[in-house]
Amino acid sequence: MTFEELKPKVQDILSNSSILRDEKLLKICHLLKDNISYYDWVGFYFRNGEKEELILGPYAGAPTDHTIIPFGKGICGQVAVSNKNFVVPDVQAQDNYIACSFTVKSEIVIPLFVNGENIGQIDIDSNVLDPFTKEDELFLEFVNSEISKLFL
Template sequence: MFEALKPHVLEVLRDSALSVPERLQEVCNLLHNEIPVYDWVGFYFRNGTLEELKLGPYAGDPTDHTVIPFGKGICGQVALSNQNFVVPDVAAQDNYIACSLHVKAEIVIPIFVDGANIGQLDIDSHTPDPFSEKDERFLEFVCEAVAHIL
């Protein structure tokens, strides 16, 4: 499934008829619609020079978490660690910001431009422990491809 989606991701990101935010929205829609366990897909980006992340394009239920301070929640931790963070069971995490009672698992992959962590791709799932190393590698591919248009 992931290998079949890669060309579609690249096609969306190369579509110069769309603005960058529109392309990112299309990537969110594609992942949300094509991967059954990806119940919420969104981008968070560093808010200028502030030590916080600001919500960008996303697909899924609306969230109140439009700004996340560095260090808070899974996304905020990735902003500091610069490492992928896979959470098989969000209930087992002390520093977790609940977006929905339905969310059971989360995966967050940082996006690097010129070596700097400028944002991240955040995926929530209503399925317990749905993410494998294949998800992680695929989402790294998506983030690397996104970095080229930012």
């Protein structure tokens, strides 16, 4: 399924008033993981209140031990500080990478902003080396833009 075909499906999930926010986020995770062949783990991390750490939210994929990530640590922790997209074509080449699984080859993390504040991020791991393109970034920015409306 193409990114353009997925966009209305994302909007349909998010506009469903009969399910709670975390269930919507979980459905988004499964939608992306099930329809984009190289998205092997899809999840959300959110700022843990005023603490400088991220806490794991809904996700689809193998269980992870990384339920809390300090700001600055790993790719997710770096995005929490930089407020910028981070595409890692080869996780082996990253000094500050937290390995979730030996099968993960690449990662993309896109911050989630609400009223200009970085409240979390979508994190995607791939078992494929260097699969992420500018189109992935643009699509995930769209997803996060739509999700941000749930927090207003």
